[in-house]
Amino acid sequence: MNILTQWFPNVASRLPEFFDSFVQTLIMVGVTGAVSFVFAVLFAVLLTLTRKDGLTPNAVAFNIVDKLINLFRSIPFIILAAALVPVTRALVGTAIGTRGAIFPLIVGITPFFTRQIQSALASVDAGLIEAAESMGMSVGRIVLRVYLREAVPSIIRVSVIALVSLIGLTAIVGIVGGGGLGDFAIRYGYQRYMLDATYATIIVLVLLIGVIEFVGRQLVLLTEH
Amino acid sequence: MATTSKAKAKRNLITVLVAVLAVIAVIVAVGVYQRAQAAGGRTITVGVVGNSDDAIWQAVQQQLDDEGAGITLELKTFQDGIYANQAQANGELDLTAFQHYAFLNQEIEQKGYELSVIGETYISPLNLYSDKYDDVADFQPGDQIAIPNNATNTGRALKVLDAAGLITLEDNTKENPTVDDIASNPSGVEVVLTDPASIVNTLPDYAGGITNTNFIIDAGMSVDDAIYQAPVDSDNESFKPYVNVIVARTENKDDETYRTIVDAYHTKAVAEAIENNYQGAVVPVFDY
Numbered sequence: 001m002n003i004l005t006q007w008f009p010n011v012a013s014r015l016p017e018f019f020d021s022f023v024q025t026l027i028m029v030g031v032t033g034a035v036s037f038v039f040a041v042l043f044a045v046l047l048t049l050t051r052k053d054g055l056t057p058n059a060v061a062f063n064i065v066d067k068l069i070n071l072f073r074s075i076p077f078i079i080l081a082a083a084l085v086p087v088t089r090a091l092v093g094t095a096i097g098t099r100g101a102i103f104p105l106i107v108g109i110t111p112f113f114t115r116q117i118q119s120a121l122a123s124v125d126a127g128l129i130e131a132a133e134s135m136g137m138s139v140g141r142i143v144l145r146v147y148l149r150e151a152v153p154s155i156i157r158v159s160v161i162a163l164v165s166l167i168g169l170t171a172i173v174g175i176v177g178g179g180g181l182g183d184f185a186i187r188y189g190y191q192r193y194m195l196d197a198t199y200a201t202i203i204v205l206v207l208l209i210g211v212i213e214f215v216g217r218q219l220v221l222l223t224e225h
Numbered sequence: 226m227a228t229t230s231k232a233k234a235k236r237n238l239i240t241v242l243v244a245v246l247a248v249i250a251v252i253v254a255v256g257v258y259q260r261a262q263a264a265g266g267r268t269i270t271v272g273v274v275g276n277s278d279d280a281i282w283q284a285v286q287q288q289l290d291d292e293g294a295g296i297t298l299e300l301k302t303f304q305d306g307i308y309a310n311q312a313q314a315n316g317e318l319d320l321t322a323f324q325h326y327a328f329l330n331q332e333i334e335q336k337g338y339e340l341s342v343i344g345e346t347y348i349s350p351l352n353l354y355s356d357k358y359d360d361v362a363d364f365q366p367g368d369q370i371a372i373p374n375n376a377t378n379t380g381r382a383l384k385v386l387d388a389a390g391l392i393t394l395e396d397n398t399k400e401n402p403t404v405d406d407i408a409s410n411p412s413g414v415e416v417v418l419t420d421p422a423s424i425v426n427t428l429p430d431y432a433g434g435i436t437n438t439n440f441i442i443d444a445g446m447s448v449d450d451a452i453y454q455a456p457v458d459s460d461n462e463s464f465k466p467y468v469n470v471i472v473a474r475t476e477n478k479d480d481e482t483y484r485t486i487v488d489a490y491h492t493k494a495v496a497e498a499i500e501n502n503y504q505g506a507v508v509p510v511f512d513y
Contacts, residue, residue: 019255022446023252023256026252034407095311096301096308097319098300175303175305175308177301181466187275187302188276191275191276191422192275192277192327192443193443193444193445214241215238217238218234218241219234219238221231221233222234222238
């Protein structure tokens with residue numbers, strides 16, 4: 001405790017707030033990560049199946065999703081978060097605080113997450129798909145039994161990458177009152193020149209990312225064969 | 226080989242899982258504890274920008290507690306006033322206290338918010354600082370001066386440059402002049418619009434900079450370091466637009482609880498907290 005007050009005086013005197021910010025970051029990353037994972041898998045499967053040499057080629061569906069993803073990936077997140085304020089408010093009732101931050105985060109990270117999972121699915125051996133097809137497996141079963149099952153280690157790897165990017169985005173939603181560690185660092189470290197607030201934030205985030213990467217590596221080890 | 230590494234991975238995962246569960250348990254416990262502490266009375270959310278006024282609001286809370294008003298103030302901190310006003314107009318905040326009349330009026334005019342001033346707080350001067358020069362007369366043609374990039378403080382900073390004689394504005398009583406309103410530039414300085422919080426940090430890169438006093442105090446500098454101080458006189462009508470205010474939605478502007486909070490703000494103890502917090506650089510504008 002002494003070292004904390006000595007090295008991080010401005011954090012030590014705001015420990016409850018720092019702790020709350022950490023929890024807000026965890027909530028934002030956890031909820032957004034889970035929801036956008038589901039959407040990303042759906043979109044990625046859709047793109048994989050409907051692409052030109054996919055199992056069920058459909059240029060219209062493919063192009064709509066593909067171009068929408070490019071559109072949303074082109075909008076700088078800070079602009080996107082600001083532009084989404086009315087939509088967020090209509091959907092979740094508030095555009096401020098951690099609750100209001102989650103929707104823009106989902107919209108912000110899902111396109112990136114989709115691209116990552118899409119590439120994971122693309123790495124599945126085409127021979128396996130052909131074999132499954134020739135055995136008369138339905139498209140649904142191929143998706144579940146071959147694509148998703150074979151891609152599990154790659155999906156875990158890309159999910160770790162997406163989660164780490166997501167932590168970066170949570171720092172930006174502070175501008176719309178989203179809270180979190182990034183917001184803490186900006187309000188105290190940047191706007192009030194309390195550098196220790198920035199350092200403390202960095203240390204906690206490095207540890208958080210370390211844990212996420214460690215868990216990801218272990219999961220990959222478990223699922224690889 | 227493969228099985229042992231898998232067993233190890235499994236063991237590692239279980240360890241991390243237990244650790245994560247322990248962290249979550251602590252978080253939940255702390256949350257429950259905090260909630261139990263905060264029970265009772267009416268909670269009023271106040272939107273502020275940055276944390277410079279924390280000590281002042283603690284003094285207001287102290288005042289309310291001493292009176293036994295049963296009101297708990299909860300500060301909601303924003304990085305940007307535009308969102309704070311938006312949130313308030315939408316009913317997500319009870320009060321805001323970060324802006325001056327000029328900013329509020331501009332927001333109301335542009336966005337049609339129904340917001341009303343329920344009390345005045347203080348006036349915070351905008352001064353010119355420099356690492357390079359000691360006197361306004363030293364500025365050379367081509368020197369860059371950084372000023373805040375939000376509309377009202379840009380206008381205000383231009384008026385400071387005008388008062389310092391570095392530029393002349395077409396009409397220095399205009400509400401929010403912009404760089405287009407510069408009539409002549411005898412000193413030849415170049416005005417650069419930038420984020421007000423970054424101006425202190427980047428001051429060595431510019432010939433001079435104008436920024437809000439709260440940033441100067443937070444950076445460990447003193448208002449006396451200014452090479453030009455815009456004169457502050459709270460009775461002077463030209464300062465009126467830059468008096469900071471407490472704002473409520475127009476429909477609630479006569480709320481009893483809000484009145485109590487404004488009254489608690491307008492006390493000697495809070496005036497002293499303002500003086501202490503800003504080392505006398507910020508001037509309370511209320512009578513107590």
